[in-house]
Amino acid sequence: MFDKFNDECGVFGVYNHPEAANITYLGLYSLQHRGQESAGIVSSNEGKLRSHKGMGLVADIFHKKDLARLPGKSAIGHVRYSTAGESHIKNAQPFVVEYSLGEIAIAHNGNIVNAQILRDELEAYGSIFQSSMDTEVIVHLMATSNDSKLIRRLTSALMRVKGAYSLVLLSNKKLIAVRDPNGFRPLVLGRIKDAGRDGKDSWVVASETCAFEIIDAEYVRDVEPGEVIIIDEYGLKSIKPFAEAKYTPCVFEFIYFARPDSRIFNANVYTVRKRLGAELYRDHPVEADVVLPVPDSGTPAAMGYAEASGIPFEMGMVRNHYVGRTFIEPQAEIRHFGVKIKLNPIRDIVAGKRVVVVDDSIVRGTTSQKIIKMLRNAGASEIHMRISSPPTISPCYYGIDTPNKEELIAANHDLADINDYITSDTLGYLSIEGVYRAVAESGASFCDACFTGNYVLARPKPPQLALFG
Amino acid sequence: MFDKFNDECGVFGVYNHPEAANITYLGLYSLQHRGQESAGIVSSNEGKLRSHKGMGLVADIFHKKDLARLPGKSAIGHVRYSTAGESHIKNAQPFVVEYSLGEIAIAHNGNIVNAQILRDELEAYGSIFQSSMDTEVIVHLMATSNDSKLIRRLTSALMRVKGAYSLVLLSNKKLIAVRDPNGFRPLVLGRIKDAGRDGKDSWVVASETCAFEIIDAEYVRDVEPGEVIIIDEYGLKSIKPFAEAKYTPCVFEFIYFARPDSRIFNANVYTVRKRLGAELYRDHPVEADVVLPVPDSGTPAAMGYAEASGIPFEMGMVRNHYVGRTFIEPQAEIRHFGVKIKLNPIRDIVAGKRVVVVDDSIVRGTTSQKIIKMLRNAGASEIHMRISSPPTISPCYYGIDTPNKEELIAANHDLADINDYITSDTLGYLSIEGVYRAVAESGASFCDACFTGNYVLARPKPPQLALFG
Amino acid sequence: MFDKFNDECGVFGVYNHPEAANITYLGLYSLQHRGQESAGIVSSNEGKLRSHKGMGLVADIFHKKDLARLPGKSAIGHVRYSTAGESHIKNAQPFVVEYSLGEIAIAHNGNIVNAQILRDELEAYGSIFQSSMDTEVIVHLMATSNDSKLIRRLTSALMRVKGAYSLVLLSNKKLIAVRDPNGFRPLVLGRIKDAGRDGKDSWVVASETCAFEIIDAEYVRDVEPGEVIIIDEYGLKSIKPFAEAKYTPCVFEFIYFARPDSRIFNANVYTVRKRLGAELYRDHPVEADVVLPVPDSGTPAAMGYAEASGIPFEMGMVRNHYVGRTFIEPQAEIRHFGVKIKLNPIRDIVAGKRVVVVDDSIVRGTTSQKIIKMLRNAGASEIHMRISSPPTISPCYYGIDTPNKEELIAANHDLADINDYITSDTLGYLSIEGVYRAVAESGASFCDACFTGNYVLARPKPPQLALFG
């Protein structure tokens, strides 16, 4: 409904907890913002994996009886976003298969850039594919290896894979967490002390720390780029089998995707977002009467902008959270209707005022245009749009669902054009330098390809000749 | 899930709109915060009323085909809250009946204090009741009158009724809006100019002005206390058939129920809430590092408190809006679990800080206690609870679902006890004088029975003797 | 899907059974053939009635938890058929109301011919109607009486009512069964000995005896025409408060509606149907190779025809019972598709044969036409249609859903025309005398208005003048 990039997944895993499926349910519920299309949980019990998956929200997919059918002390889970066309239960994760070493389940956040090449090659050697997910490639690579050890199969499979992956795997005996060498997507490790009241701790992994809070787990550390963590009855073991690479986590996680209460990449998201707002003021100051966020994602940056500028901050647009599953668009000619389903300005705050509106990003510009019209109808005398990130000019290949370049307004138009299109009085984007000042605390170098077009990993083209002519 | 009073209803009506049912759908969607248990729409077409009702959220109850089955240019709608025990489709409104003058539909926000007495009497004279709603009484009083005019039947019925009622009625020819002489519940009148592109305006009535924004209707004025507005092919007519009474709208609408972007009782809700926060600081200042709201309802008051005090305002707790229909409580021993489903503190904001937490009210105290524990676990060094309303000591008889007096913590405990129970360092409630300073702009006298026990209208006791001995 | 008359209801009641709701569920399940649109159960427990109703089949409406919410030792239930237009949950029965004597639930099989007049009058005196069911009239008549005793209210209400009614009522203390003075619809009384293992019997009433078999109840006797049976803690009491009338049960119950294993009106349905078939042969003999029923309802008559004629009986058409809820009509041009969803001929039985096809009735003729074409395609050399009832020429006013006279093929066409239309080689309907020979065992005089137009009770016309001018 909003004009945003969409995240593609959240992953979760727990080892040695008497209520592993329940804990995973809670973890996924906290990660729901990372994907609302489908969700699934797989548990391991007495040498057998069991799974339950469905389309929709975690709290609607899992009922008591479903969780009761997922016994065992280890489990992994997944929430998924995808575009409508590919939305299908067969693409829901975790992906569970049987292969020569037994059963394995895998949950993946990220995107594999050489998936099609690997898929063509695997098919040429006899593999069959049942989904359109690139994740399936990883499992086939593991299956076609002839190593007798699961971990060696996994690492040699991943050595062939290029791209972004924060993975959680579950076998009958082990919980495994892997983060790609560049560490594109977040992945954190936590612990629940004495989870079963038997003196033994429980280990948890999750996309974000917000999944730890709801289950009273303590954050231990990030899973490191290129790290494979293996948890089994002998405890936790860490290996780093891959060639070292530059640590380039996704900066957009700070700007929009992650939950404000999470710590990712060594910094708190909310605090970073406020700093982005403060930097935005430094880049693009303006005289105005009031600063409004586009809620909920623009709120921290707007607060940062207001604090830096001294202009009063107001929650001047109210968001309706009761959207339900199937909102019906009315036929009536109602101006700029789309955004009204979710947002409504407060006339008393806006009327006659010079307004700064802070949002985190502009993708196509359509929502911004509607918001500005709505605020003008509510009586705003001036509207200054401020965006707490640089113009988005390039699609993401590392796990974010972005539109084609043609649809990205900033890829094809300059600032003046965009300002005209969205009808703001002035428009200011945060500079890339401003972003880096705001995230400096993290210490990473970051992937910023969506702003710069500088891709850390090239996307290989499939070969022109048939593979086996 | 939160420890709040619950509103019982929102009403909506539209006359002379080519898409009356669609418009009502949007109106109800905007009033969803006033009731999430059931909803219904009735339209009038060619002398016949048609209705669709269901349990749940507006956006889940109505699908395209349902709205298509509600033709006609007038419609009314209703959203309802009720306690679980009485939750039943047969109590969903609008209530539609056939009686001697034809069909009539009624939607009611409020509560009738002499309903049981009237019901006993009506049954004694032969009426049958199919629901447990007091609204049914009004229709029976209309039906048992022998006046030949609908409006006279309605007004003579209402003369026998004591209590709170903002009503919207629909007959084959008329849309009628009524507000009780005390004007307990809000009810506003609006207009959509040239709605059908035929030069004719459309009239709308709604519980709050936020329902006008989504349909591009302009706010005309409040329906006045004791006013009956009749809209039909001859235009809009207003009568005031009842004895005049003191105008005592519900002050709690400002404190908690109404949506911040609404104007009710001649004032904007958000602005009043910020003032309540400022008054709260005047009543209960404290030295602290940060002011946090309990989101979403406590946010404006916290902003007002922060502005008045100069203490920085932070969105230090994140609310999860993906709750779904059937969240499962885990068995795991997770501390203060209940509130974690919806709220999580941001450690980086809270740790080591002296925190002021602003909420709009405390009902039982259970949620406050959990929030405070959660904040202490996140490292808060001091926690000062500030409530932007006086202690709630008495139940409401005018349309709000309040617990029994025994469950209202402030009805049975003094401030020190409550502070002990919720484990805050200090606790401060806004004084009733502070409330009145904050709502002065409205100019009304207000019902404050929940804070003072001063009931505007007594609740009559059913007679001891049988009615017809 | 088939071109048949549709029954409108089945009723059931049980008194003093530890599992009253479960027993009612089973009873309704056995009466499902009498109505598949909606069903409901009301139980009485500790002075309070509880109900559950839904649209669809009994086995789909009631789940364990629903039955568990219907505690108590007495219950009544209802299954309903109705035409699509009026299909609505608010018309589902039992109908439950509160009135001056407390709560009452009513379940009705039949039709009241003076309902509209009574309804107009009741509305004129202040009653409101919430459904389009004539049953609601009975309850209003009871409510507007000023007698202090339930039974006297009921009998005086029924004295004003003309029409067909087999009723089961439930109050907090009593189970009441009533059959109209003409006894149009069946109603039987049964007993479960020592149902609760406490030495006390349980009483049951039902539309047909087939509902007794599934619950191991013994058939005691028919509820007599004009009889009111009251069952309460003092036992079973019978009164006959109405003026005596001719006993004219519906002969069509024998021909089509009732289940073959039921005993109604003192005869077994299957046996009567076989005799109808034998009489049909006497009326319309033919030389042929094989007798086929239109299954399932035509089977016994076809067997009777075959036995009487000596022509071999074959189940030469197979019926598909897996129809599901929402069969989709294909677009493809498939000849005489409609009936193929349910019926398919066996070529090996039909090819080259002179076939007698026995059905119980013809309403519009469309199904017969399709069946005959289907049989010709399967190679039948001659097709002789035989109908085990006379031509249906008049609609029913006593509880059967019949089409308008214009749609009844036999009301507007003679035998030759119908034979032409359905394309049979010969066509023979059973004579009314043949019907009476077949049902002679019952001893009743029977209503045969659908065949003769002789209505036992006239359908009063609403007065031309307003009731109270």
Place this chain on the structure above:
Amino acid sequence: MFDKFNDECGVFGVYNHPEAANITYLGLYSLQHRGQESAGIVSSNEGKLRSHKGMGLVADIFHKKDLARLPGKSAIGHVRYSTAGESHIKNAQPFVVEYSLGEIAIAHNGNIVNAQILRDELEAYGSIFQSSMDTEVIVHLMATSNDSKLIRRLTSALMRVKGAYSLVLLSNKKLIAVRDPNGFRPLVLGRIKDAGRDGKDSWVVASETCAFEIIDAEYVRDVEPGEVIIIDEYGLKSIKPFAEAKYTPCVFEFIYFARPDSRIFNANVYTVRKRLGAELYRDHPVEADVVLPVPDSGTPAAMGYAEASGIPFEMGMVRNHYVGRTFIEPQAEIRHFGVKIKLNPIRDIVAGKRVVVVDDSIVRGTTSQKIIKMLRNAGASEIHMRISSPPTISPCYYGIDTPNKEELIAANHDLADINDYITSDTLGYLSIEGVYRAVAESGASFCDACFTGNYVLARPKPPQLALFG
């Protein structure tokens, strides 16, 4: 609910029909008796396969919009039965995968006896399995071949497979039908002349001819044992690539599984069943008053028994077809409840009579026992049980879901014991010679392993040593 063997599947395919998915829907609907657990359809359109599958009945799984999403002129479909434990959407067929030659969909009726060995081997070489279906093995064998032609891959895959398979496959270009060399399961070929009104015919394949009748297709011939039929734009091609084997179709298809109106194995099922009944009388004559079938499957044999014996045939038990999805077992102590949900005797037919009850088979004996008790309660003076097949003593490995040998009453008890257990006065099973006389028309040799233990194909034991030591 009944004590029967369960069939495992029905398959259907259509090539070159403008409404391929609709036609498949109708075909599956006619084959519903072969499997009620899940169903699916895959269509081929512009080089892309699309599928829709679900749990439950065909008419409930497919709605208009689902069929509209299956465009194209070719389609295949499948209905499946399976035991509760393995019931899962991931086992629903057709099975659709992508492999090196593109996409392929497969629908399978039968059972592969060396599936586990092949699976172990395939996994050892890198295949992963996502279901527990043996059908998946066939696709993996095709994928791991390195032949460039689909048909050669299929035939070489099937050369490695032992067991029963009637297969329908769909690629982007071809519809393929295969029947195993022994021809265990039926598979028939049909044609719809000028299906698209463009002069071109449409080809159809189905498990039984009853699927042809509903779509007005003509039966052409059986797919022969060991035959592979390939249908594509160049027309229909037939090859027989496998070593010839004895033609041993499943005799139980005639006894119970197939629909009476179908022709399978060159004979009509209804006619064969009547002959089985006549042979049964020859084997086990008895003096009695009436012959009753256990409906619906026992009806033709009972008619054959009645005709041969001259004892009158009566439909003396009524079957309730309104079972719905979730019938609730009552707690009440109701004698022999289970079978009453579906069957009820007609007292007037049974009371005082010497009854012959004809059923097609006895599996565990529990249903027979309940039926006999029910008939005795209805007054039968003698009950002679006659079974139109020999005692079932061995499980089926060729596609029928049979219980373990321990549960087969006849595997462990002699005739006298069974007669005692089910409490019949006398009990007679048809001899194997009687069966062969009845099916002689077919000309095949038949698999009768369930009666004799003579398995046509041995079930290989997995090797004791690991495959690649």
